[in-house]
Amino acid sequence: MKIAIIGTRGIPNHYGGFEQITEQLATGLVERGHSVTVYNSHNHPNVAKSWKGVSIQHCYDPEHMLGTAGQFVYDLNCIRHARKNNFDVWLFMGYTSSSVWHSFFPKNSIIVSNMDGMEWKRTKYAKTVQRFLKYAEKLAVKHSHFHIADSPAIKDYLDKKYSVNAKFIPYGAVLPAASEEETLRQYNLAKDDYFLLIARMEPENNVEMILDGFSASNCKKNFLVIGKTENKFGKRLVGKYGSDNRIKFLGAIFDQETVHALRANAQLYFHGHSVGGTNPSLLEAMASGSLIAAHDNIFNKAVLGNDAFYFDCAACVKALLEKTVCTETKKTFTRNNTEKIRQQYSWDKIIDAYENYFFECCQSAKNESYVSSKRWACK
Known part of the structure; x- marks a missing residue:
């Protein structure tokens, strides 16, 4: 498959959870023979165009100047660039600043969203922001073909509220060698x-x-x-x-x-x-x-x-x-x-789960016409 991962600050991880799973997932899928592009902020310290076999596409990110508003500009820049490529699957890590750009999503790719947590519950946000996040969540559900939940509780919430069948795939972790x-x-x-x-x-x-x-x-x-x-x-x-x-x-x-x-x-x-x-x-x-x-x-x-x-x-x-x-x-x-x-929670199991789910998504897209006609790379 030809896969794009959008919605993080980039890899290797210098920030948080979505960057960490993207780092593991992207390299693991490449090892399994897939073509993976990760979209990186132009502010990311890694300026190379590839990393461990993963193609890195840097896009302009004005967050350092605009704050939160810059995340919306960055996601739009990533989406506009990705539209020019013939990706089988777009994987969005989160939806906060990307789902509002759904009109730019391509008609010939499968859109999969990792729905993160219930962002609108975070008390650091003002009431107006919480209302927007609920709206952004609704847009992400509506304009994604498939949905991933990283917790059984999140899956249960999404399934009941939006009548979807989200796929539960958690994060992973490495059992480290002792060097203490x-x-x-x-x-x-x-x-x-x-x-x-x-x-x-x-x-x-x-x-x-x-x-x-x-x-x-x-x-x-x-x-x-x-x-x-x-x-x-x-x-x-x-x-x-x-x-x-x-x-x-x-x-x-x-x-x-x-x-x-x-x-x-x-x-x-x-x-x-x-x-x-x-x-x-x-x-x-x-x-x-x-x-x-x-x-x-x-x-x-x-x-x-x-x-x-x-x-x-x-x-x-x-x-x-x-x-x-x-x-x-x-x-x-x-x-x-x-x-x-x-x-x-081993990364091998998590990567296997993502790969198998992407294949299932491709099959469903062919059977149920979720996307425009296309000669699919995934069998």
Whole structure:
């Protein structure tokens, strides 16, 4: 197949979850013999025209000048360029700034949208923005031939609200090799001598709830926070907890070996995400063998089941931090979560699922005339 992936800042990953799955998916599909083009922002540090066999198309992205409005311009530029090529499948990663350009979607390609989470639930957005996101979600469902949900809860929502049959395909994770001692020395840390949180500084990730619980606790160990703090909410958090010398804001760290080592050696890893589907950072924590405390919601429970501690308030966080965890409990939780990565969330399985679904989409398009007549490359 000839596949275009649109809707990310580009690969290799220097930003977040959609970039990470695009990196893995694009290279995996190329290894399986497909032609894949990923659309990159012209601001991406990788300026090459290809990466690990993936064709890279850079498009002008004015986000650095226009803010959020620039994302709409960038997506339009990607779509207009992709129209000039004879792609079998267009895979949109998200819909926030792309679905409004549906009139530019080609009539001779299959449009597949990874629908992300319920973006309109994010509390960082004003009511007017939340209403727009609901509208953008509706457009994405209507003007895509097929839909992917990365969580059973998201699939259930889409199927019931829009009467579609979304395909559940989660994110994946890698079981990393241990290379931890140098990282611990670099950060002057010891195994099980600190707590850890990795997240974007956004209200729905419950960073403040977690740090409130820690601040109120009698813990002597440090609490490491990884994530950019340059936005308004992040700056407020740094100001609020600046007087607590146990809390260390480390900023964003993109080196995966470093992040793995920090996860693997934390006494307890906190995952506060409450909006969205299968979260990549949660899977990575599971793969690292972290003992996990997660926000109590349907998305996290669908992944972790009984193999984690849960919290929904600062007092719950405080209680968890002051709790003595049985060694056998930790071994059971981490062993079970590692096995889930191996059996359910390995990248090979995820890439296979995407490839098979694209073939199914091609077959349905031929049988049901979703797109204009065409000599399909996919059989």
